[in-house]
Amino acid sequence: MEKDYRKMLDRAYEELPDQMETTDRFQIPRAYVRQQGRRSYIMNFKEIADELRRDPKHLMKFLLNETATRGNFDGTRARFQGRFSSDSIRNLIEIYTNKYVICPVCNRPDTHIVRERRLNFLQCDACGARSSIGKS
Ligand SMILES: [Zn+2]
Incomplete structure (x- = not known):
């Protein structure tokens, strides 16, 4: 029984990388x-x-x-x-x-715009980089 469960888990993990790749590419x-x-x-x-x-x-x-x-x-x-x-x-x-x-540092789309003293920044939630995107 336990062996079968292990096999199922292994299979589940094998299927993961493909799914992650598709969400990776924006x-x-x-x-x-x-x-x-x-x-x-x-x-x-x-x-x-x-x-x-x-x-x-x-x-x-x-x-x-x-x-x-x-x-x-x-x-x-x-x-x-x-x-x-x-x-x-x-x-x-x-x-x-x-x-x-898109974050210019890590190329991921997990970002939001923050405003500080009339300047806009792209704040990346993935790598933490903050990039200037100019005035609003
Ligand atoms: Zn980033």
Whole structure:
């Protein structure tokens, strides 16, 4: 009986490394962009912010700055004035992720933003590094 249990445990441990690898590599969430007339929408905007664990307002502000346009977040989707391709939006989200989510020291996404004297820092929960990300 005990032997069988041991075997089961061994097997369970053998299966672990694969699972850990998949959670290790952070996938940048893919934006689903739609154009309607002279407007563009990120249909899964809330999901993207959730996956990045960032305030949707913060991500929205970044995108509006980069695209130099106006827009708003309605709780689920983000709307932008003007036509923006999926590629350009995805590219901006990648830039955002690399700048505001991924720790530059250990390359992990387990971070949060802390504010001190009007300066923003990326505080890493994994390795403890604190990196400056500029003024707010
Ligand atoms: Zn780190």
